Every structure is written in structure tokens, then in C-alpha cells.
Amino acid sequence: MPREIRINAFDMNCVGHIQQGLWTHPRDQSTRYTDISYWTDYARRLEAGLFDGIFFADVIGVYDVLGGSPDAAVKNAVQVPVNDPMMLIPAMASVTQHLGFGVTANLTYEQPFQFARRMSTLDHLTRGRIGWNIVTGYLDSAARAAGFTQQMAHDDRYDMADEFMSLVTALWEGSWDDDAVIRDKARGIYADAAKVRVIHHAGKQYKVDAMHLSEPSPQRTPVLYQAGASERGTRFAATHAECVFMNGQKQPAVKQAVQELRQAAAQQGRAASDIKVFLGATIVTGATEQEAQDKFEDYKRYANSEAALVHAAASLGIDFYKYDIDEPIETKSNAIQSNVAAMTRAAGPQWTRRKLLDQLVMGSRQPPWVGSGEAIARKMIEWCDAADVDGFNLSRTVVPECFDDFIAHVVPQLQERGAFKTSYQSGTLRGKLFGRDRRASTSA
Amino acid sequence: MPREIRINAFDMNCVGHIQQGLWTHPRDQSTRYTDISYWTDYARRLEAGLFDGIFFADVIGVYDVLGGSPDAAVKNAVQVPVNDPMMLIPAMASVTQHLGFGVTANLTYEQPFQFARRMSTLDHLTRGRIGWNIVTGYLDSAARAAGFTQQMAHDDRYDMADEFMSLVTALWEGSWDDDAVIRDKARGIYADAAKVRVIHHAGKQYKVDAMHLSEPSPQRTPVLYQAGASERGTRFAATHAECVFMNGQKQPAVKQAVQELRQAAAQQGRAASDIKVFLGATIVTGATEQEAQDKFEDYKRYANSEAALVHAAASLGIDFYKYDIDEPIETKSNAIQSNVAAMTRAAGPQWTRRKLLDQLVMGSRQPPWVGSGEAIARKMIEWCDAADVDGFNLSRTVVPECFDDFIAHVVPQLQERGAFKTSYQSGTLRGKLFGRDRRASTSA
Numbered sequence: 001m002p003r004e005i006r007i008n009a010f011d012m013n014c015v016g017h018i019q020q021g022l023w024t025h026p027r028d029q030s031t032r033y034t035d036i037s038y039w040t041d042y043a044r045r046l047e048a049g050l051f052d053g054i055f056f057a058d059v060i061g062v063y064d065v066l067g068g069s070p071d072a073a074v075k076n077a078v079q080v081p082v083n084d085p086m087m088l089i090p091a092m093a094s095v096t097q098h099l100g101f102g103v104t105a106n107l108t109y110e111q112p113f114q115f116a117r118r119m120s121t122l123d124h125l126t127r128g129r130i131g132w133n134i135v136t137g138y139l140d141s142a143a144r145a146a147g148f149t150q151q152m153a154h155d156d157r158y159d160m161a162d163e164f165m166s167l168v169t170a171l172w173e174g175s176w177d178d179d180a181v182i183r184d185k186a187r188g189i190y191a192d193a194a195k196v197r198v199i200h201h202a203g204k205q206y207k208v209d210a211m212h213l214s215e216p217s218p219q220r221t222p223v224l225y226q227a228g229a230s231e232r233g234t235r236f237a238a239t240h241a242e243c244v245f246m247n248g249q250k251q252p253a254v255k256q257a258v259q260e261l262r263q264a265a266a267q268q269g270r271a272a273s274d275i276k277v278f279l280g281a282t283i284v285t286g287a288t289e290q291e292a293q294d295k296f297e298d299y300k301r302y303a304n305s306e307a308a309l310v311h312a313a314a315s316l317g318i319d320f321y322k323y324d325i326d327e328p329i330e331t332k333s334n335a336i337q338s339n340v341a342a343m344t345r346a347a348g349p350q351w352t353r354r355k356l357l358d359q360l361v362m363g364s365r366q367p368p369w370v371g372s373g374e375a376i377a378r379k380m381i382e383w384c385d386a387a388d389v390d391g392f393n394l395s396r397t398v399v400p401e402c403f404d405d406f407i408a409h410v411v412p413q414l415q416e417r418g419a420f421k422t423s424y425q426s427g428t429l430r431g432k433l434f435g436r437d438r439r440a441s442t443s444a
Numbered sequence: 445m446p447r448e449i450r451i452n453a454f455d456m457n458c459v460g461h462i463q464q465g466l467w468t469h470p471r472d473q474s475t476r477y478t479d480i481s482y483w484t485d486y487a488r489r490l491e492a493g494l495f496d497g498i499f500f501a502d503v504i505g506v507y508d509v510l511g512g513s514p515d516a517a518v519k520n521a522v523q524v525p526v527n528d529p530m531m532l533i534p535a536m537a538s539v540t541q542h543l544g545f546g547v548t549a550n551l552t553y554e555q556p557f558q559f560a561r562r563m564s565t566l567d568h569l570t571r572g573r574i575g576w577n578i579v580t581g582y583l584d585s586a587a588r589a590a591g592f593t594q595q596m597a598h599d600d601r602y603d604m605a606d607e608f609m610s611l612v613t614a615l616w617e618g619s620w621d622d623d624a625v626i627r628d629k630a631r632g633i634y635a636d637a638a639k640v641r642v643i644h645h646a647g648k649q650y651k652v653d654a655m656h657l658s659e660p661s662p663q664r665t666p667v668l669y670q671a672g673a674s675e676r677g678t679r680f681a682a683t684h685a686e687c688v689f690m691n692g693q694k695q696p697a698v699k700q701a702v703q704e705l706r707q708a709a710a711q712q713g714r715a716a717s718d719i720k721v722f723l724g725a726t727i728v729t730g731a732t733e734q735e736a737q738d739k740f741e742d743y744k745r746y747a748n749s750e751a752a753l754v755h756a757a758a759s760l761g762i763d764f765y766k767y768d769i770d771e772p773i774e775t776k777s778n779a780i781q782s783n784v785a786a787m788t789r790a791a792g793p794q795w796t797r798r799k800l801l802d803q804l805v806m807g808s809r810q811p812p813w814v815g816s817g818e819a820i821a822r823k824m825i826e827w828c829d830a831a832d833v834d835g836f837n838l839s840r841t842v843v844p845e846c847f848d849d850f851i852a853h854v855v856p857q858l859q860e861r862g863a864f865k866t867s868y869q870s871g872t873l874r875g876k877l878f879g880r881d882r883r884a885s886t887s888a
Contacts, residue, residue: 034568037538109555210585214526
């Protein structure tokens with residue numbers, strides 16, 4: 001019996017997300033991102049297809065590394081303009097019962113006390129369907145937006161993140177006892193003040209002396225997502241994360257990363273199964289192999305390599321335009337360490353812009369899986385078995401048809417093989433993923 | 445022909461808002477505040493009744509002034525627990541077309557760059573129905589939650605607010621030209637980078653060097669609400685506010701305050717009509733005078749004076765328990781200056797706790813207007829004419845029946861007198877209020 005594969009849609013409150021240029025496809029609707037009915041329809045569609053959740057990326061800043069200018073990003077809508085993803089969730093939650101929501105929030109630029117209340121509010125309104133993707137940022141442009149001249153050094157960002165986590169965890173888990181809220185109209189007692197306490201925190205970065213303003217929500221702590229894959233990022237994930245996103249095309253490398261992550265979690269006193277690993281994937285599928293290939297050929301015509309280069313330059317922290325097209329690129333940066341490491345692993349020190357451009361198959365460094373529903377389903381099951389992966393984050397290509405195609409062609413094949421649910425369990429997001437509503441206690 | 449009266453529901457994402465204790469009424473549903481369908485039903489109800497908007501109060505902190513402890517606030521649900529009001533708006537917007545949304549956000553504890561994006565996102569998702577009630581806070585408990593030992597002095601808070609306003613205005617109005625977004629699939633151009641610019645701000649409190657991340661939204665700047673009524677607060681409102689909330693029971697005093705505000709606006713080069721004034725009101729009505737009186741008697745039995753005292757103590761910044769019940773109270777504080785001034789005006793220096801308790805008719809210092817729909821409608825029209833008020837913010841009593849009653853009994857009487865619309869205009873919130881989508885330029 002294969003494991004139950006988890007499927008999230010991976011999106012962002014913007015036009016161009018991962019597969020750059022596809023917004024220009026005549027059927028693509030991502031330019032409707034400011035329209036609330038676009039998102040409520042989207043949510044209904046995913047829930048009808050039994051998706052586990054939708055996961056929202058976010059970035060505070062613009063991709064101005066390539067050529068030292070944001071112009072190409074603006075022209076091609078490479079994750080700019082980008083609206084706040086959190087604001088989509090109440091609307092999408094109001095038309096669904098089961099769909100989970102993961103939202104990226106950069107803790108570097110959040111006030112922990114307000115942030116904790118915002119997430120508690122979402123956990124209430126979604127009835128426990130909220131998750132938080134913890135990021136610390138990697139863009140100097142974001143730091144400049146917040147009044148700094150540049151971002152903090154990579155490992156310092158994680159130290160700050162550890163303190164932030166410890167503080168918000170105290171607010172979520174420690175301020176109100178489970179039985180603090182009585183809600184007794186007859187006696188006129190809403191809550192028992194003896195069971196509500198002030199959280200005192202005086203750390204290096206934050207100082208708080210207050211009770212949490214929200215009463216306990218279904219999950220209290222949102223399901224914690226994390227994508228850091230550097231050594232320091234893995235340690236952070238092993239301590240805090242319940243779901244981890246990975247990218248990678250080579251199974252042995254992904255397998256090893258998953259293994260190391262689960263081992264690191266075990267060293268923190270957690271079970272290896274306390275972490276669900278989601279692999280990033282881009283899928284082009286159809287009723288037949290031919291239909292999928294035809295679709296792929298069609299989509300590719302709208303892909304935009306310049307836009308993909310803008311994104312890659314920012315993720316890697318490297319301005320490729322400073323190098324001739326065949327000149328080896330130095331892989332040192334203060335951006336996403338795991339991206340840089342992956343690039344070096346894949347190409348060695350002789351990495352060049354030309355090699356990178358060759359890889360940008362459909363507007364991104366993530367090559368799509370193209371095939372019939374059956375072929376995709378088999379590949380997914382094979383990956384989960386071989387690399388110990390729990391599920392997939394599906395990047396959008398042409399929306400919403402990419403999700404319609406997945407639901408029509410891949411989901412039934414997965415179900416037939418016992419690898420995908422045929423109806424939702426009731427309960428919270430954490431309940432569905434781990435069989436418990438509350439976060440397992442960690443050393444944090 | 446009387447002026448068109450504007451009506452907002454006044455609420456908060458919590459149990460006990462203004463009329464303390466009424467949550468214990470058997471028909472009151474405010475304990476459902478964590479349920480998203482409570483809010484979507486609420487929005488539909490208000491829109492069916494042609495309300496102009498719903499206005500959300502908020503507070504970051506707890507009412508711990510009375511007796512130096514938050515216990516009575518927690519026990520009686522006096523604005524605690526309190527969830528983030530902003531998260532209600534996308535859900536409520538998704539089921540309505542016309543209802544406006546005003547949301548309170550305390551700029552002292554917001555990052556201006558993120559905040560500007562959040563509001564732009566809401567303006568997009570609501571299609572231009574968002575308003576922002578600018579507050580600077582008045583609670584030391586909020587300052588402690590944010591890592592300070594106490595809040596800033598009253599006038600310094602407004603200086604900081606002026607700088608915040610100047611920065612977010614630049615982001616909203618100055619970063620993207622009207623024609624920057626081209627959205628041309630055929631040419632593959634989303635936006636013209638030459639028409640998007642970085643905002644450079646280096647002030648006393650904030651430093652930002654970034655382009656606004658959101659493309660222009662229908663209103664760009666949300667409709668600006670303000671409630672400050674101190675001398676410094678009036679100057680701030682005269683400069684920035686488009687809608688101003690006032691409280692007051694005595695018509696001559698309100699009339700004078702409105703006059704001063706409009707004069708102050710004129711001194712800033714604005715038209716007197718550039719500001720809409722909303723008076724806070726609590727209404728208990730019914731099909732007949734008798735029914736309204738009976739309802740009032742019923743409601744009063746659930747009101748809670750201790751809880752009202754908790755709220756009053758925090759608003760005034762005075763711990764009444766430090767005084768004997770008949771001992772004159774010193775009216776000096778660092779909290780809401782206009783509240784303190786109003787108290788002194790009303791009672792002179794011989795203000796005592798007993799006098800205050802006598803005023804707490806139905807769980808608040810705001811005595812209700814009780815009467816038939818016709819009597820209430822006449823009183824509203826008379827107030828607007830006499831005190832130059834544009835509309836009312838209706839505090840909730842027993843929800844949702846208080847709004848049902850208003851819609852059933854008062855709205856038709858106002859309509860009959862030509863003082864209330866019979867259908868919505870289309871367009872943005874600002875368009876409905878002022879006949880223009882964009883904010884009139886000010887010196888800010």
C-alpha cells in the first residue's frame with residue numbers, strides 16, 4: 001500500500017510566480033489576481049479536487065539583482081507587483097471547509113506580538129486550517145524597504161528567527177489555558193482570569209510583556225512550514241518545521257536531504273514522521289501522453305527566459321550580467337544558500353550564464369514533468385517511495401487549467417493506486433496531516 | 445430636502461465592545477465572533493439594509509488601568525480577547541458589492557512598508573471599498589506588548605503619525621503612475637518600468653528606500669478615518685482625515701467641535717465638505733415606542749457596570765479604584781485627551797466614581813437613544829441639521845437584532861423623509877462619499 005500523497009497548490013498573490021512568462025498565455029488568468037472572485041473560485045476548485053492545501057509564497061522586495069535594476073522584473077511581472085497573500089485566506093476559507101492554507105510571512109519584518117494575533121485570528125476563522133511558512137528573507141531590497149541598508153548575514157537571520165519562534169510559541173501556547181474560556185452567559189463570566197497569563201520575554205531582539213490577545217484557536221500554533229535547506233536552515237527546520245519544502249530534480253540528492261532532515265529532527269527528540277516533506281513540482285498533463293506533450297509545446301512558446309533569469313539572479317544573489325555568457329560564475333552570495341549549493345552541485349565551478357539559460361525550459365529553473373495522468377501518478381508514487389517524500393507543491397503553469405488537468409487526469413490515477421484520498425477527513429490541518437490538533441512539544 | 449445621512453455599523457472583532465455586559469443577553473450572538481459565517485452573514489445583512497459601511501475598532505493591549513489588573517476585563521470580555529479585524533474584511537467583501545469597510549490600525553506598531561501593501565491589497569480585493577481609521581494608541585499595555593516600557597507622550601504620537609502618513613501616502617500615490625500597468629499579453633509587457641519609481645524617505649522615525657509592491661488600487665489611499673478630538677488630534681484630522689468620528693451627547697458641544705474641525709480643514713486648504721462627520725450613537729428601537737422601551741428595559745438587565753468602568757478607566761487613563769466613591773477624581777492622564785476633556789466639561793472638577801456609575805445606563809458611558817423608528821429618524825435628521833453632522837456610527841447592543849431593528853424600523857422612516865438612499869450608487873467607498881475615487885491632494 002503506497003503512502004497517502006499530499007498535494008498543495010503553490011501560488012503567490014501576483015502575476016508571474018515560478019514559470020515566468022506564462023501569464024501571457026491566452027488562457028492564463030493570473031492577471032485576475034486582484035479580483036476576489038478569482039481566489040474564491042480557485043479555492044472551490046481545489047477543494048472539489050481534494051487538494052490538501054494551497055501554499056502561498058511571498059516576498060517583500062523586488063528582484064533587482066540582475067543588471068542592478070528592477071526594470072526587467074517590473075516589465076515581466078516577475079513576482080512584482082505582489083500583494084499581501086494573507087488577505088486572500090479569509091475569502092478562500094469562507095467558501096471551503098477542508099482546504100488548508102499555508103502562508104509565507106517574513107518574520108524579519110513582522111512585530112511578533114501583532115503577528116501572533118494575526119495568525120491566531122486566521123486559525124479561528126479557518127477553524128484550524130492555517131499554516132505558516134517561516135522565512136527570514138534573502139533580499140537586500142526588502143531590507144532597504146524596512147529601513148536597513150542591507151539584510152542581516154545568513155546565519156544571524158536564523159538566530160533572530162529562533163528568538164521570534166520562541167516568543168510567538170509562548171504567546172500561542174502559554175498565555176491561555178485550555179479551559180480559560182468559560183463563555184457562561186448565566187454567570188456573566190467570559191473567561192477565568194486566573195487561567196490567562198502575561199508572557200514575559202526579554203531577549204536579544206524582542207521584548208514583550210503582555211498576554212496574548214486571542215483566545216485559544218483550534219490549532220493554537222499554525223502548522224509550521226519551512227523551506228530552508230542550508231546547514232543552518234536544516235537545523236532550524238529540524239527544530240521547528242512540521243512541513244518542509246524541498247526543490248530538486250535529482251532523486252539521490254533529494255533522498256539524502258530528506259534523510260538528513262529526518263535525522264536532524266530525531267536529534268531534536270522528534271519522530272522522523274513529525275516532518276512531512278513536500279517536493280516542488282511543475283506538472284503538465286493531459287488525457288494522453290500526446291495531449292500532455294502538445295500542451296507542453298504550446299506553453300513553452302509563452303515562456304520568458306529573461307524573466308526567469310531575473311528570478312534566478314535574485315534567488316542566487318548573483319548578477320549574471322556581470323559575466324560574459326561563457327564566463328564561469330562565482331557562486332558566493334548572501335541569498336538562499338541552498339540554491340547556490342544546488343547550482344554548484346549540479347554544474348561544478350564551471351557554471352555559466354549559457355548553461356543556466358539552457359536549463360530554463362519553461363520560464364524557470366524547475367523543469368516540468370510532462371506526461372499522461374497515469375505516467376505522472378506513477379512518477380509521484382515512485383518519488384515518494386524512493387526519496388521518502390510525503391507530497392508535492394505544484395507550481396502553477398497556465399492557471400487555472402493546470403489544476404483542472406491535474407484533478408481530471410492525475411488524481412484518479414493516484415486514487416486508483418491507493419495513493420490519494422477519495423474524501424476529506426474532518427478536522428484541522430494538523431489533524432489531517434499528523435492526527436493531532438496541537439503541535440507536538442519540542443525543545444523550543 | 446435633508447442631507448443624505450450615512451450609517452455605519454460600529455463593531456470590533458471581540459465579544460464586549462461598547463455596551464458592556466450585553467453579550468450575556470440570550471439572543472446576543474457576539475460570542476460567535478471567531479466564526480467566519482457570523483461575519484459573512486452580518487455583511488449580507490448590512491448590505492441588504494443599505495448600510496454605508498461597517499467600521500471596526502481595534503485595540504492592541506488590555507484594559508488594566510482599573511485596579512491595576514486586566515482580570516476584570518478578561519472576566520467580562522471587555523474588548524479582550526480581541527482578534528485582528530483586518531482578517532474579517534476579505535470574507536465580508538467576498539459576499540457583498542457595496543458595503544464599505546473601515547478598519548482601525550494603530551500605526552505606532554506597524555511597519556509602514558508592509559502596512560501600505562496590506563491596505564493596497566484590501567483596496568484591490570474590495571474593489572475600492574476600504575477605509576483606514578488612523579490611531580496612535582493610548583494604552584501603556586500596548587506599548588509593553590511591543591517592547592517599550594510605556595507609550596510615547598500624547599503629542600509625540602501625533603508627530604510620529606504625521607511622518608507615517610507622509611511615507612505611506614508617497615507609497616500609495618507616488619510610486620506607480622496611473623498608466624504604469626499595461627497588462628499586454630501580446631507584447632509580453634505587464635508594466636512600464638519607467639513609470640514605476642522608488643520612494644526615498646529618510647525621516648526621524650522611518651527610513652524606506654523601495655518601490656511600492658502593489659500596483660495602483662481603485663482608491664490608492666484608503667478612505668482615511670480619524671477620531672482624535674484633542675487640539676493636536678483635531679489638527680491631525682484637519683490635515684489627513686476624510687471621515688471623523690465624534691462622540692458626544694450635547695448638541696451645542698458637538699456642533700462647536702464640528703465647526704472647529706471644518707474650519708481647521710479650511711485652514712489646510714481643504715473644503716469644509718471634504719470631511720464627513722460621524723457621530724457615535726447607540727439605538728434601541730422597535731415597531732412602536734412601547735416596544736422600544738420594553739426592549740431597553742430588557743437589555744438593561746444584562747448590562748454590566750463593572751465592565752463599563754473597566755473600559756472607562758482605560759479610555760480615561762484613570763484608576764477610579766484609587767479614589768473613594770465620592771472623592772473628586774483628578775482628570776490628568778496620557779490617554780485619550782478628548783475623553784478626559786469631555787468628562788471635565790460634563791462634570792467639572794467635582795467628578796466622582798459615583799457620578800460616573802450613575803451615567804452607565806446600559807454598560808457604557810454612551811446613553812442609548814430609545815424610541816420608535818419614527819422618533820429615531822426625526823432625532824437623527826434633527827442632529828444632522830443642527831450640529832452639521834453627516835451620519836452615525838451605530839454601536840451594537842444585542843447583535844444582530846439591533847441592526848435588524850434599525851433596518852426594519854428606522855431606515856424606512858429616514859427614506860420617507862428623503863434622508864437615506866433607497867439603493868446603492870456603484871463605485872468605490874470614496875466615490876460614494878465624495879464623488880471621487882482618489883484622495884483630494886493635501887499639503888501632506
